[in-house]
Amino acid sequence: MPATPSDSAQYPTANSVEEFRRNLDAVQGRIAAAAERAGRSADEVRLLPVSKTVPEERVRMAIAAGMHQLGENKVQEAKRKHANLIDEDVAWSVIGHLQTNKAKDVAAFAAEFQALDSLRAAEALDRRLQAAGRSLDVYVQVNTSAEESKYGLAPDEVPAFLRQLPHYASLKVQGLMTLALFTSDVERVRACFVRLRELRDRARDTDPELLGPGGLSMGMSGDYEVAVEEGATCVRVGQAIFGARTLNEDHYWPSSAPGR
Numbered sequence: 001m002p003a004t005p006s007d008s009a010q011y012p013t014a015n016s017v018e019e020f021r022r023n024l025d026a027v028q029g030r031i032a033a034a035a036e037r038a039g040r041s042a043d044e045v046r047l048l049p050v051s052k053t054v055p056e057e058r059v060r061m062a063i064a065a066g067m068h069q070l071g072e073n074k075v076q077e078a079k080r081k082h083a084n085l086i087d088e089d090v091a092w093s094v095i096g097h098l099q100t101n102k103a104k105d106v107a108a109f110a111a112e113f114q115a116l117d118s119l120r121a122a123e124a125l126d127r128r129l130q131a132a133g134r135s136l137d138v139y140v141q142v143n144t145s146a147e148e149s150k151y152g153l154a155p156d157e158v159p160a161f162l163r164q165l166p167h168y169a170s171l172k173v174q175g176l177m178t179l180a181l182f183t184s185d186v187e188r189v190r191a192c193f194v195r196l197r198e199l200r201d202r203a204r205d206t207d208p209e210l211l212g213p214g215g216l217s218m219g220m221s222g223d224y225e226v227a228v229e230e231g232a233t234c235v236r237v238g239q240a241i242f243g244a245r246t247l248n249e250d251h252y253w254p255s256s257a258p259g260r
Contacts, residue, residue, distance in 0.1 A: 010244070011221065011239040011240055011242075011243050011244040012243055012244075013242070013243030013244070014058070014061070014062070014241065014242060014243055015058065015061075016061060017061045017064045017065050018065075020061050020062050020064075020065035020067070020241070021065045021066065023240065023241045023242075024047075024049075024065060024066065024067065024241060026240075027047060027224075027237055027240050027241060028042070028047060030224075030225055031045050031047060031224070031225070031228055031235065033225075034224075034225040034226075034228035034229050035228050037229055038228065038229045038230075038231075040228070040231075044233060045228055045232060045233060045234070045235060046233060046234045046235075047234075047235055047237060048069060048070075048071045048093055048095075048217075048234055048235065048236045048237070049062060049067045049069075049070055049071065049237060049238070049241050049242070050070070050071040050072070050073075050095065050220075050236050050237060050238030050241075050242075051070045051071070051072060051081070051238070051242060052071070052072050052073045052074065052077065052238060052245075053077075053245055054242050056081060056084050056085060058242070059081060059085060060085065060088065062241070062242070063085070063088050063089070063090050067090075067241075068089050068090050068091065069090065069091045069092075069093060069111070070090055070091075070092060070093065071092075071093040071094075071095045071114070071236050071238075072092060072093070072094060072095065072096070073094075073095055073096030074096055075094060075096075075098065075099075075102040075105050075106060076102075076105075078092050078094055078109070078110070079105045079109060082109045083109075091111035091112070092109060092110050092111055092112075093110065093111060093112040093113070093114060094106050094110045094112070094113050094114065094115070095114040095115060095177075095217075095236055096115055097115055097117075097151045098113065098115060098116075098121050098125075100120050100121055100124040103121065103124035103125045103127075103128050104128045106125060106128075106136075107125055107128035107129045107131075107132055107134065107136065108128075108132065110136060111136075111137065112136070112137045112138070112139075112174075113125065113136055113137070113138045113139070114138070114139040114141070114177045114217050114234075114236075115139070115141045115151065115152075115177065116138045116139065116140050116141060116171070117140065117141040117142075117151055117152050117153050119161070119164055122164070122165060122168045122171060123168065125138075125168070125170070125171060126168035126169070126170050126171055129170035129171070130169075130170050134170065135169075135170045135171070135172050136170060136171060136172065137172050137174045138171045138172065138173055138174065139173075139174055139175050139176060139177040139215065139217050140153065140158065140161060140162065140165075140173065140175075140176050140177065141153065141176075141177045141178065142154075142155055142158055142176050142177070142178045142196055142199065143155075143178070144178045144180070144192040144193075144195040144196050144199075145178075145179070145180060145181045145192050147181070150179060152177075152178065152179070155195060155199050158176070158199055158203065159202075159203060159206065162203060162207075162210040162211065163207075163210065165210065166210070172212060173210065173211060173212045174212050174213055174215045175200065175211055175212065175213060175214050175215030175216055175217065175233065176196055176199065176200050176203075176211075176215070176216055176217070177216075177217035177218065178192060178193070178195075178196045178217075178218050179192075179218075179220075180192035180193060180218065180219075180223055180227075186223075186226060189223050189226055190226050190229075190230060192218075193216075193218050193219070193226060193227050193230035193231070193232070194230055196216055196218055197216060197230055197231040200214055200216055213233075215233040215234060216231050216232050216233050216234070217232070217233070217234040217235075217236065218230075218232045218234075218235070219232045219235040219236065219237075220235070220236055220237060220238065221237050221238055221239040221240040221241075224236075224237055224240075
């Protein structure tokens with residue numbers, strides 16, 4: 001949904017290094033509290049700030065506040081920011097759907113790709129990475145909500161998909177990623193995270209080498225605490241750090257299409 005006045009109040013825009021530090025500290029504090037509730041250490045959870053739509057001058061403030069790994073949904077935006085902020089100490093994670101004609105760009109600059117969901121994308125990335133002499137950390141995206149509008153593999157497709165990935169030697173599988181339902185019903189959101197964790201656990205039991213560290217990238221600004229409670233090792237947080245957005249989420253997470 002588009003941002004509302006209550007969203008803006010909940011996620012005020014950070015416009016200084018100090019405000020970014022304050023927002024970052026608040027999110028990290030909530031991660032720590034959620035981890036404690038689950039009997040986990042906060043050190044098990046990586047916070048990936050998501051800077052999509054944020055102007056580069058504000059991204060520089062975020063980097064100055066200590067954010068040296070940033071996530072972007074759209075390859076073109078990530079490519080532009082990487083080029084314009086090349087003087088900064090920051091690694092870029094692409095977390096949105098990849099069209100295969102953009103694989104060359106991702107292979108050139110990204111440190112991580114979190115939305116791998118087709119062998120076509122795996123082949124395109126591997127070919128470009130091999131040519132560049134690089135490797136790339138990847139997460140396999142799973143559609144745990146069973147929504148037709150979402151990208152990602154169906155859970156029952158994941159084991160066979162993982163068995164194919166060793167053919168693409170430059171791709172270093174780190175684990176699984178998902179987007180939960182966009183709903184205020186916490187238990188329906190939680191069910192998506194539980195589904196991903198259980199899928200990871202079954203894959204580990206069958207062939208742990210296929211999953212690398214077996215990470216779970218799940219949880220965004222509205223639900224990252226629930227994700228941490230259910231085992232997230234990476235949470236992708238944008239609005240709670242940078243401020244409320246004004247565009248509909250479909251702008252960032254477009255509906256799937258044939259030939260994805």
